[in-house]
Amino acid sequence: MDIREKLTGFLSERYGWTDEEIKEAESFEALGLDSLSLYSLVTECEEKFGVKVDTDDMTEIDTPEKFINYIAGK
Amino acid sequence: MKLITETEVVELIKKTFPDINDVPATMSFTQSGLLTSLDIVTLIFEIETEFDVHFDLEDLDLKLFDSPIMIADTVNNMKGAASLTLRTLFDEICSKDVSQPAVTFDDVTYNYSDLTERVHRLAAGFINEGIKKGTHTVIILDNCMEYILSYFALFYIGAVPVPINTRWNPAEAVKVIKDSGASYFIAREHSGKLRFSQLREMLENDGVTIDRVILCDPDESGRSDFDRIAVDDTETVLDPLSGSDIAMISYTSGTTGTPKGVMLRHSDIAKISLYTQQIWTDENDQPFSIAPLYSAQGFLSLLINFATGSRFKMISSFNTNDILREISKKNETIFHTQPTMWTMLLNSRAINFADFSGLNKIVVSGSLCSPELAKRIEERLGCDLLNAYGLIEGTSVVTMTRYGDSEEVRRNTVGRPIPGVEIKIVDENRKPVPHGEIGELAIRGYVMAGYYNNEEKTAEITDDEGWLYTGDLARYYDKENISIVGRCKDMVIRGGYNVYPSDIEEVILQIPQVQTAAVVGRPHDVLGEELIAFVVVRAGETLSTNDINRYVFQHLANYKLPDHIYLISDMPAILAGKIDKKVLSEWAVNGIPEDKQILFAE
Incomplete structure (x- = not known):
C-alpha cells in the first residue's frame, strides 16, 4: 500500500469519508470539519507517519486531496 | 462616567x-x-x-x-454606577469627541457623530418595525458593521439581543431561537454555517410566529432592508431603562440538552465595560479585536473597547496572515484574543515577518493560557500580557492580572477580582477551603439574572446569598491572585469554544447500535483541548467510527465533532455504574489498555 492509499485510509477511518468524498471534496468544511480540526488531524498524522508539518502551510491545505498531496510530498 | x-x-x-x-x-x-x-x-x-x-x-x-x-x-x-445602562454609556461616550473615529470595521470608519446618528436612526427604525423595550431580537450575522450597529441600537431601545452562534447547525439554532421566544430577526441569508431561509422554514414548520425579519443582504439597488428601515429619530419616544433591566440573552450551549440562555443586566455590562477598560486600556489606545460578535469575548470586547472612547477596530477575517498584517500596520496598540489564536499566530511562518512594535498591550482570555504560552507571547511581542478569566454567567469578566504585576503573577495566574466581584474557593459542600488549597471557584457580583425560563438550572449553580458556583477549579497562588487549575463541571474548551460533552454524548447515544458513550477532553498544543469520544457498541451489532462521525456531523455544530473516536469493549465505571471520566481522560492521553480495545465492532 503506497503512502497515498495509507493516508486516504487514515482519513477515511478517522472521519468516515468515502474515497470518492476524499477525492472530490471542495473543502474540509464541506465534509463537516471546522478549521481547527486540522490542527488535531496534523498532530495525529505527525505521530503516525513520522512527518513534521509546518503549521503555516496549513492555511493553504483546505481539501483532503491537498492534505494527502502535502503529507505524501513530505 | x-x-x-x-x-x-x-x-x-x-x-x-x-x-x-x-x-x-x-x-x-x-x-x-x-x-x-x-x-x-x-x-x-x-x-x-x-x-x-x-x-x-x-x-x-x-x-x-x-x-x-x-x-x-x-x-x-x-x-450612580448601579443605575448605569448601556443607553447612558452610549450617550456619554459618544458625546465627548464627536469628530474622532469611533469604530472601524474592515475599511469602513464611523466617527462618534456618525455612530450616534446611525444608531439613533436605526433605533427609531426598529421601533417603527415593532421592536420595543424587552423585545427579544435574534441576530444571525457574521461579524460586520450591521452587527455592531444592531447591538447598540437594540441596547439603546432596551430591546434584548439574542445573538446566534453561526457555527451551530440549523437544528441547534432553531432550538435556541424557540427557547428564546423571539419573533424578530436581524439576519443575512448566509451566515457561517446557517442559511436563514432554511431556519425560517424549520421555525414555521414548528409553529413559531415570525413577526419581522430585517435582512442585511443588499438588493439590485445596493441597499438592504436594514439600510431602509433607519428613519429620522426626532419623534422617537424611548421607554425608561434601569440598570437592573435585562440587556441581552446569550446562549451558552444549546443544543441537545436544555438550552441555557444567560440573561445579563444593563448595569452589570456597563460597569464591567468601564472597569475593565480602565484597567486594561486608556483613551490613547487603539484596540483591535477579531472575536465573533455572537460570543461573550466578542460583544464584551466591543463594549469594553467602545468604553475606552477611542477608535476600535475589527476585521472580518480570522486568517492568521490577515491578522498579523493588520497588527503590522501599527495602527492598533492593544489586541485581545484567546490562547488558541495566539498559538496559531506564534506557529505561523508569517510571524517572522510581523511587526509588533505598534502593540503595547495584549489581553488573553477565553480559555486557560499556560505559563509556557504566556512566556512565548511576551517574549515574541516584547510587551506585558494581561491574563483574564471570566464566564458568561458572571458577565464574562471576573478576575484579571494588572499591568505592572510581576512576571510570575502574569504568567501563572488569572489575577484578582475586578471591583464589584467577590470570590471564594470552596469544597464539594460549598464550604471555603484553606487558603492555597484547590476547590471550586465561586463568585458574587455581576452574576447573571438567571437562565431564561430555566429556574431549575439557575438554582443548580447559584445560592440564596448571591454566589454563583463556576464549575472551575482554582486555588490562591499567593495572597490575592488565583490560578485556574481545571474544571469540576463537565466541559471541554476546544479552540476557545465551550463544548459540553453531554451534547455530543446524547447525539451518539441516539445511534441504535450504541450501548454507551462518553466524551472527554485531551490536552492539545494548539486547541488547548481536543474532543475524544469513547463508544461501546451493543453486543451483536456492527458499527464503525465512520458511522458515528457521519451521524454526529449531521446533528451537531462542526466544532463539536470529536477529534477522535475510540471503540472500546466496556466503560470504566465508578460506584452506581457512573462512567469514570478520570479513567477515560487517562486512557485518552496514555492509551487504552489492550483488553479494552476494539478495532472493529461486530
Missing part, C-alpha cells in the same frame, strides 16, 4: 495611614487585621472628601468597606 478603581483606594489608605505600606487590594480588612473598625470609620471620612460622596453614618454597613476593592464598588454605586 469615570469609575474609581481599587488602586486609588489603596493610595488613599496609604496616605491616611502612613505606617501601612502593603495594602492587598482584594483582601478583607476583617481577615487581614490591617484596619480596625475605628480605622475604617476614619477612612470613610477621607473617602467622602477624596471622592466627593456622602454616606449616612447612622445607617452604614461596614461590610461594604471591608477591602479596597469593595470600597471602590461602594463609592461607584453611590455615584
Whole structure:
C-alpha cells in the first residue's frame, strides 16, 4: 500500500469519508470539519507517519486531496 | 462616567495611614487585621472628601468597606454606577469627541457623530418595525458593521439581543431561537454555517410566529432592508431603562440538552465595560479585536473597547496572515484574543515577518493560557500580557492580572477580582477551603439574572446569598491572585469554544447500535483541548467510527465533532455504574489498555 492509499485510509477511518468524498471534496468544511480540526488531524498524522508539518502551510491545505498531496510530498 | 478603581483606594489608605505600606487590594480588612473598625470609620471620612460622596453614618454597613476593592464598588454605586445602562454609556461616550473615529470595521470608519446618528436612526427604525423595550431580537450575522450597529441600537431601545452562534447547525439554532421566544430577526441569508431561509422554514414548520425579519443582504439597488428601515429619530419616544433591566440573552450551549440562555443586566455590562477598560486600556489606545460578535469575548470586547472612547477596530477575517498584517500596520496598540489564536499566530511562518512594535498591550482570555504560552507571547511581542478569566454567567469578566504585576503573577495566574466581584474557593459542600488549597471557584457580583425560563438550572449553580458556583477549579497562588487549575463541571474548551460533552454524548447515544458513550477532553498544543469520544457498541451489532462521525456531523455544530473516536469493549465505571471520566481522560492521553480495545465492532 503506497503512502497515498495509507493516508486516504487514515482519513477515511478517522472521519468516515468515502474515497470518492476524499477525492472530490471542495473543502474540509464541506465534509463537516471546522478549521481547527486540522490542527488535531496534523498532530495525529505527525505521530503516525513520522512527518513534521509546518503549521503555516496549513492555511493553504483546505481539501483532503491537498492534505494527502502535502503529507505524501513530505 | 469615570469609575474609581481599587488602586486609588489603596493610595488613599496609604496616605491616611502612613505606617501601612502593603495594602492587598482584594483582601478583607476583617481577615487581614490591617484596619480596625475605628480605622475604617476614619477612612470613610477621607473617602467622602477624596471622592466627593456622602454616606449616612447612622445607617452604614461596614461590610461594604471591608477591602479596597469593595470600597471602590461602594463609592461607584453611590455615584450612580448601579443605575448605569448601556443607553447612558452610549450617550456619554459618544458625546465627548464627536469628530474622532469611533469604530472601524474592515475599511469602513464611523466617527462618534456618525455612530450616534446611525444608531439613533436605526433605533427609531426598529421601533417603527415593532421592536420595543424587552423585545427579544435574534441576530444571525457574521461579524460586520450591521452587527455592531444592531447591538447598540437594540441596547439603546432596551430591546434584548439574542445573538446566534453561526457555527451551530440549523437544528441547534432553531432550538435556541424557540427557547428564546423571539419573533424578530436581524439576519443575512448566509451566515457561517446557517442559511436563514432554511431556519425560517424549520421555525414555521414548528409553529413559531415570525413577526419581522430585517435582512442585511443588499438588493439590485445596493441597499438592504436594514439600510431602509433607519428613519429620522426626532419623534422617537424611548421607554425608561434601569440598570437592573435585562440587556441581552446569550446562549451558552444549546443544543441537545436544555438550552441555557444567560440573561445579563444593563448595569452589570456597563460597569464591567468601564472597569475593565480602565484597567486594561486608556483613551490613547487603539484596540483591535477579531472575536465573533455572537460570543461573550466578542460583544464584551466591543463594549469594553467602545468604553475606552477611542477608535476600535475589527476585521472580518480570522486568517492568521490577515491578522498579523493588520497588527503590522501599527495602527492598533492593544489586541485581545484567546490562547488558541495566539498559538496559531506564534506557529505561523508569517510571524517572522510581523511587526509588533505598534502593540503595547495584549489581553488573553477565553480559555486557560499556560505559563509556557504566556512566556512565548511576551517574549515574541516584547510587551506585558494581561491574563483574564471570566464566564458568561458572571458577565464574562471576573478576575484579571494588572499591568505592572510581576512576571510570575502574569504568567501563572488569572489575577484578582475586578471591583464589584467577590470570590471564594470552596469544597464539594460549598464550604471555603484553606487558603492555597484547590476547590471550586465561586463568585458574587455581576452574576447573571438567571437562565431564561430555566429556574431549575439557575438554582443548580447559584445560592440564596448571591454566589454563583463556576464549575472551575482554582486555588490562591499567593495572597490575592488565583490560578485556574481545571474544571469540576463537565466541559471541554476546544479552540476557545465551550463544548459540553453531554451534547455530543446524547447525539451518539441516539445511534441504535450504541450501548454507551462518553466524551472527554485531551490536552492539545494548539486547541488547548481536543474532543475524544469513547463508544461501546451493543453486543451483536456492527458499527464503525465512520458511522458515528457521519451521524454526529449531521446533528451537531462542526466544532463539536470529536477529534477522535475510540471503540472500546466496556466503560470504566465508578460506584452506581457512573462512567469514570478520570479513567477515560487517562486512557485518552496514555492509551487504552489492550483488553479494552476494539478495532472493529461486530
